[in-house]
Structures are given as structure tokens and as C-alpha cells.
Amino acid sequence: xxxxxxxxxxxxxxVSSQAAEIKVGVAAALSGLAAQYGAAIRNGFELxxxxxxxxxxxNGDTIKLVVxxxxxxxxxxxxxxxxxxxxxxxxxxxxxxxxxxxxAAHPIAxxxxxxxxxxxxxxDGITAVGNYVFRNSVTEADVLPDTLKKIVEKEGxxxxxxxxxxxxxxxxxxxxxFVKALKDQGIAVxxxxxxxxxxxxxxxxxxxxxxxxxxxxxxSALLAEGGPILVQARQLGINLPIIGGNGINSPKIFELAKGxxxxxxxxxxxxxxxxxxxxxxxxxxxxxxxxSKPDQFAAQAFDALNIVAAALKTVELSGDIAKDRxxxxxxxxxxxxxxxxxxxxxKQAQDRSGKPAGYDADQKPIVxxxxxxxxxxxx
Numbered sequence: 001x002x003x004x005x006x007x008x009x010x011x012x013x014x015v016s017s018q019a020a021e022i023k024v025g026v027a028a029a030l031s032g033l034a035a036q037y038g039a040a041i042r043n044g045f046e047l048x049x050x051x052x053x054x055x056x057x058x059n060g061d062t063i064k065l066v067v068x069x070x071x072x073x074x075x076x077x078x079x080x081x082x083x084x085x086x087x088x089x090x091x092x093x094x095x096x097x098x099x100x101x102x103x104a105a106h107p108i109a110x111x112x113x114x115x116x117x118x119x120x121x122x123x124d125g126i127t128a129v130g131n132y133v134f135r136n137s138v139t140e141a142d143v144l145p146d147t148l149k150k151i152v153e154k155e156g157x158x159x160x161x162x163x164x165x166x167x168x169x170x171x172x173x174x175x176x177x178f179v180k181a182l183k184d185q186g187i188a189v190x191x192x193x194x195x196x197x198x199x200x201x202x203x204x205x206x207x208x209x210x211x212x213x214x215x216x217x218x219x220s221a222l223l224a225e226g227g228p229i230l231v232q233a234r235q236l237g238i239n240l241p242i243i244g245g246n247g248i249n250s251p252k253i254f255e256l257a258k259g260x261x262x263x264x265x266x267x268x269x270x271x272x273x274x275x276x277x278x279x280x281x282x283x284x285x286x287x288x289x290x291x292s293k294p295d296q297f298a299a300q301a302f303d304a305l306n307i308v309a310a311a312l313k314t315v316e317l318s319g320d321i322a323k324d325r326x327x328x329x330x331x332x333x334x335x336x337x338x339x340x341x342x343x344x345x346x347k348q349a350q351d352r353s354g355k356p357a358g359y360d361a362d363q364k365p366i367v368x369x370x371x372x373x374x375x376x377x378x379x
Contacts, residue, residue, distance in 0.1 A: 027068040034072030044301030077101035099123035099170040123173035127349040127358030147267035159188040161209035164220035166194040174220035216241040227256025234260040250295040267365040282340040303339035
């Protein structure tokens, strides 16, 4: 995904017997085209911080959120990372949300030996940057094959038309993973069409796809384009299943594609319909605090802060920021957590030369399909 920046900054003063304040910086795309992701991410962090503090904080210390708007832009992501790491002296940076921004900003954290933790970056290569890079957002490479297997099993899909955004790291990476999964599973591609961020008219591409008579449409898009694509497809009489990535796994799709959102298939580690005690409690608390339903990005942000909190509880912070960053980096890979997205642990990724690098999420995805304004888990 998909893409908003989120940063967690933790600083402590000199060691004392009194409780310290742990400053947590959240740099989210609160404006711009990615704001629909950033607002949910910010909410997930706020809810997690409230609950952690109410339960005693981090070994008695209190988390305080510091929120910044990175506008969903690579240049601003870089500026925010530099500010948090070198000026604010953060302990760890969460984000950015968009994979485009992560590819630009993560090397700054790696070079400065500052742990960086993505909560919504699913493109390939994000954790290949180095061993200070973590994410709990499950990669499209891990999710998409399961999504395709399920729709083949349930709908008998044998051939698909493909539509993807060709000017975004996330949508291009998602497309690449779709192509591999389609080939691996022997699903034919009738045609491939593209669009760019900011486009509003997709009828020409959809008409070409319709003419090839596919069984379904594979769509790699973010919400801003995904909603109108669903609407225009249905207007053209294309009532086929649409198979999407996590960029359109959000209740927002029901607003953006009102009356045209049925039969959208997505895979994700989180579903609003997941019936676990932890997820039910998360959804109830989120709705009580914010007056709306959470999405995948809020859930992953919520879990991410809890994962880092679990690691911090095993670290004795010294007040030396360089040493504390290393200590947290060393503690994070061993954390296991059961949160809103289910059981979680890390698995180590490799860099482009095959050497050990950062850490990806090790979670099994849930496949859901939209019907009457809700996501239904496909069993």
C-alpha cells in the first residue's frame, strides 16, 4: 500500500527515579491525496497510546504523541525523517505510510542507525534497505497469491483483465506481484491497461477490458482512483469480481464507490469481520473514540505501537540516544504479539545481494469480499 508517513519518536531525559515522558512522533499524511490513510493511522496510534498509558505506560513512563503532517509526499517525508532523527533525537521512526515515501526516507534512518517501522508499506524491497528497517504491514507478495487462490476456488476464475497505476511504487509493485501470482496459478491475462495518479476517467481502459470478456478484473490502485474505477466499471455493466490489493481495503471504499462496491475481493492480515476478542475490543474502542469504523491501516498502526512498547519494556533506556536506538533495534526482532491483526512475529528479509537485511511481518492473510457495504470473510 499502498501510502501516509507515520513516525514514532521516543526520547528520554537523564535517568532518574521519576517517571519520564516518552515522546512519540506521528508523521502522517493528514493532507493531500493520502490523507484518508493518514487520518486512520494517526487514530490507531492515538488509541494505542491511550491504552498503553492507562495500563501503566512503558515501565511507568508515559507515551506522548507528537503529530506532524508529511502530506504524502516523498520530499516532505525526507524532511520529516531528518527532523525527527537529528533535531528531535527520536528513538524510532514509524512510517512512512506510502511505499513511495518509504523508499526515499528509510535510507536516512538506516544510515543514522535509527530503527524505522513501517505500518502500511507493502511494496517489494522496503526492508531490503538494512537491518534497522521493520514493518508489520504484510507484503503484497505474501497476500496476493492467497487472494487469487480463494477467488479461483470460489468463482472459477480462469482469465482476468488487469488495470494498474503505473506511476506509484506501491501500485507498480502490487501489479508485479499480481503478474507473478497469475502466472504461477495458470490464470490467463486477457489485456493489461494502466492509469496514473490523479486520473478521474477510466472508461476507455474499462471498455477495452470488457471487450476481452475476462472472468474478473485485477486492480492495483489506491483509494483515490479505486473508488471511481469501481463506479465506472459498474456503470459500463461490468459486474465481474474485482480483485484488489490492500490499497483499497478500507471502509472508505463504501463511500467512494457508493452503490457500486459489491464483489470487491481483497486480502489483508486484518478484517473488520475478524471475530477475536482483541479485534472486537479494538473496534469497539475505536468507534467509541472516533465515531467511525477502523480500517486495516488503523489496526496496523495500533498493533505497531504495541509491538514497539513490548520491545521497549525489555530495554533499560540509558539516556544515550545512540545506544538506546541500538538496544531497541536488537530487541524488536524477538517480539511476538497478538493484536487486532492476529498473531504476529517478524521474519528477516534479505537485501538484493541475498544478505540478511530488515524484518517483514510473518502473518497469514484473510481474504474478504464486499457485500451490501461490509467486508465478509471468505472461508
